[in-house]
Amino acid sequence: MTRDSNKDKSANSMWGGRFATGPDAIMTAINASISFDQRLYAQDIAGSRAHAAMLAAQGIISPEDATAIRTGLLTILSEIEAGQFPFSDALEDIHLNIEARLTERIGEAGKRLHTGRSRNDQVAVDFRLWVRDQCDAAIAGLTALMQAFLAQAEAGADWIMPGFTHLQTAQPVTWGHHMLAYVEMLARDRGRFEDARRRMNECPLGAAALAGTGFPIDRHATAAALGFDRPTANSLDSVSDRDFALEFLSASAICATHLSRFAEELVIWSTAQFRFVKLSDKWTTGSSIMPQKKNPDAAELLRAKIGRILGATVALFTVMKGLPLTYSKDMQEDKEQVFDAADTLMLALAAMTGMVSDMTAQKDTLRAAAASGFSTATDLADWLVRALGLPFREAHHVTGRLVALAEQKGCDLPDLSLAELTSAHPGITQEVYSVLGVDNSVRSRVSYGGTAPDQVKAQVTRWKAALGQG
Numbered sequence: 001m002t003r004d005s006n007k008d009k010s011a012n013s014m015w016g017g018r019f020a021t022g023p024d025a026i027m028t029a030i031n032a033s034i035s036f037d038q039r040l041y042a043q044d045i046a047g048s049r050a051h052a053a054m055l056a057a058q059g060i061i062s063p064e065d066a067t068a069i070r071t072g073l074l075t076i077l078s079e080i081e082a083g084q085f086p087f088s089d090a091l092e093d094i095h096l097n098i099e100a101r102l103t104e105r106i107g108e109a110g111k112r113l114h115t116g117r118s119r120n121d122q123v124a125v126d127f128r129l130w131v132r133d134q135c136d137a138a139i140a141g142l143t144a145l146m147q148a149f150l151a152q153a154e155a156g157a158d159w160i161m162p163g164f165t166h167l168q169t170a171q172p173v174t175w176g177h178h179m180l181a182y183v184e185m186l187a188r189d190r191g192r193f194e195d196a197r198r199r200m201n202e203c204p205l206g207a208a209a210l211a212g213t214g215f216p217i218d219r220h221a222t223a224a225a226l227g228f229d230r231p232t233a234n235s236l237d238s239v240s241d242r243d244f245a246l247e248f249l250s251a252s253a254i255c256a257t258h259l260s261r262f263a264e265e266l267v268i269w270s271t272a273q274f275r276f277v278k279l280s281d282k283w284t285t286g287s288s289i290m291p292q293k294k295n296p297d298a299a300e301l302l303r304a305k306i307g308r309i310l311g312a313t314v315a316l317f318t319v320m321k322g323l324p325l326t327y328s329k330d331m332q333e334d335k336e337q338v339f340d341a342a343d344t345l346m347l348a349l350a351a352m353t354g355m356v357s358d359m360t361a362q363k364d365t366l367r368a369a370a371a372s373g374f375s376t377a378t379d380l381a382d383w384l385v386r387a388l389g390l391p392f393r394e395a396h397h398v399t400g401r402l403v404a405l406a407e408q409k410g411c412d413l414p415d416l417s418l419a420e421l422t423s424a425h426p427g428i429t430q431e432v433y434s435v436l437g438v439d440n441s442v443r444s445r446v447s448y449g450g451t452a453p454d455q456v457k458a459q460v461t462r463w464k465a466a467l468g469q470g
């Protein structure tokens, strides 16, 4: 395409009145958004139908024109869905493409559709409708994933595994407790999408270019027809606001961060060194050279997807910062970022749900790992406080000496003899062995939200009721 290839094209058919010539070919290339915003066709048609019906109800256009517009839009909808719509770059975006096609099909009436509105409020309402649907999809995807984690939690409410801090063995915990940690995280994610949805559910249609319109439109009617709670209250804000997209991206980025964290745990847990879980063949791949390999590719990709989603988030924040009110063409850069982030998030949620449902915790390996690494050292220190009345700092010190002794002997705490134990503190008795086992350790953590199986079972019951499975 040469720079001058569009030179003798005539001026734009939609606004060409004051233009002597058409745009430069490169201008068309940088300006047109139809290649991607055609994804908004259903929302654009829904917005136009609501607008046309309202214009007729208000006596701004005739009922005959409204009927022609409605029928024309429905035909265009099927045309697009059948892949037969002639999308044109020269017509820039989905709004002009549909409007021009409408006039082509129904004539004069099509030209009346744009009364009392602008592409500025049109794109604002289309994009809001689209993002609102994505919030619903994210909420549904998160619910399914929470159910998958919950099923794991219920099956292994009392399976013992090592709990980690710094990825070093810390204290024994239960598998159910670890799974429920993700249910909590995902519930917050879901809440963020619910909040964002609630906040974005105001209709900008009727703000027109920026100042509202002199036509006697009924913004409450169009808002209701499109399922919004109410119309937006300030026309300037209505066409310049993209908070709904920023909120969606922010919520997506936090959610993808959570997915990334569990993905990393799966990568670690499925290694030959850990063997905490077996991933299903459905979510792993082989190596073309090493026959023994089963690689956790899905988990690795889920660990990485946050990069894309956060990239989109940063991109849109950067576009929006410093923009003066109201609409600027900069804002056309919002869509590709949000489309990609939304596609990525929905795919990631579905993949994680499948992987979590199909993974198998290796109960015996988990238990053996929990018993090693001096995981009950805190229980020993607590016992010294409870049974012997030692101040905790001193108990910590005595326990530290015993850990060093066990490490030196190459054994675990329960393997030390009573004589060895009393060498660190003379008051220690046989009774101490009861707290050195992992079962007693987890059973003792009964504080609210703690890892004791009874606590975990209570939380499972609560979540089952909350997720409608009770």
Ligand code: ARG
Pocket (backbone or CB within 6 Å): 033, 037, 092, 093, 119, 120, 123, 327, 329, 331, 332, 333
């Ligand atoms: N394609 C534009 C966008 O996505 C639609 C709004 C254009 N408005 C305008 N005055 N040029 O932002």
